[in-house]
Amino acid sequence: MSITLGATALPVFTTALTNLAHLLDKAQANAEVRKFSADVFCGLRFAPDMLPFTAQIRIACDAAKNGTARLAGIDAPRFEDNETTFAELRERVAKTLAWLTTVQPGQIDGLEAAEITFPVGRDATRTMSAQAYLLHWAIPNLFFHVTTAYDLLRQAGVPLGKADYLAGPNAG
Numbered sequence: 763m764s765i766t767l768g769a770t771a772l773p774v775f776t777t778a779l780t781n782l783a784h785l786l787d788k789a790q791a792n793a794e795v796r797k798f799s800a801d802v803f804c805g806l807r808f809a810p811d812m813l814p815f816t817a818q819i820r821i822a823c824d825a826a827k828n829g830t831a832r833l834a835g836i837d838a839p840r841f842e843d844n845e846t847t848f849a850e851l852r853e854r855v856a857k858t859l860a861w862l863t864t865v866q867p868g869q870i871d872g873l874e875a876a877e878i879t880f881p882v883g884r885d886a887t888r889t890m891s892a893q894a895y896l897l898h899w900a901i902p903n904l905f906f907h908v909t910t911a912y913d914l915l916r917q918a919g920v921p922l923g924k925a926d927y928l929a930g931p932n933a934g
Contacts, residue, residue, distance in 0.1 A: 766867065766870070766871040766872075767833055767867075767870040767871055767872075767873060767874055767892060767896060768866070768867025768868060768869070768870040768871040769867055769871070770896060770897075771829065771830060771833055771870060771896055771900070771901075772830065772862060772865065772867055772870070774901055774904075775825075775826035775829065775830060775862055775904065776826075776859065776862050776863075777930070778822070778826065778904050778908050779822065779823065779855055779858055779859050779862070779908075780859065780930050780931065781908070781926070781927060781928070781929070781931075782819070782822060782855055782908050782911060782930075783852065783855045783856065783859070783930070784926060784930035784931045784933070785911065785912055785915060785920075785922060785926060785927070785930075786819075786848070786851065786855065787852075787931075788915075788920060788921070788922060788926060789803055789848070789915050789918075789920045790848060790852070792919070792920045792921065793848075796919075799848075800848035800849075801846075801847050801848050802918075803848055803914070803915065803918060804816045804846065804847065804848060804851070806914040806915075806917070806918055807914070808913075808914070808917070815851075815911060815914050815915075816845055816846070816851060818907045818908075818910045818911040818914065819845070819851045819854060819855065819907075819911055820841075820843055820845065820851075820854065821903075821907045822855075822904055822907035822908050823841070823854050823855060823857075823858040824841075825900055825903045825904035825907060826858055826862060826900075826904055827839060827858050827861055828880075828900075829895075829896065829899075829900030829901075829903075829904070830862060830865050830870075831865075832878050832880055832892075832900075833870045833873065833878070833892055833895070833900075834865055834869040834870050834873075835869075835873075835876075836865070838861075839861050841854060841857070870892075873892045874891065874892055874893040875891050875892065875893070876891065876892045877889050877890070877891060877892075878890055878891070878892050880895070880899075908927075909927075912926075
């Protein structure tokens with residue numbers, strides 16, 4: 763059995779965002795136990811020139827929805843990028859997951875060689891085959907931002923482990 767774009771992209775994006783939602787749920791619960799607002803997590807960053815936690819969540823969601831849309835040749839939903847609270851970030855992940863369910867693997871399968879041109883930074887674009895885009899850009903970008911969100915929460919004292927990152931709500 764061969765691996766197709768649809769059988770790769772959709773489950774990987776969905777699993778990563780489902781696990782991200784789990785991390786956010788655990789962070790919310792941890793903030794409640796420690797008696798502070800989870801909104802404190804929104805401004806976390808490791809370095810002054812690094813994007814904050816809010817941006818990590820936004821970009822992870824955008825990597826999944828925009829990556830899927832580019833592969834399928836459809837328009838992705840546009841979000842305002844104005845989340846400032848932890849609850850709004852949780853809703854962003856939920857909206858992205860809900861949208862991903864509307865895309866079927868057949869909308870992507872067979873398009874491995876199609877060229878995808880996408881923005882890189884503010885002023886540049888890059889063109890890659892759909893397969894290369896998925897495997898060498900979209901998936902790594904998603905995992906970079908999910909991992910950074912995980913690490914920021916861990917550094918802030920949220921008791922997360924590898925199982926939370928990999929298995930999300932199915933973590934034992």
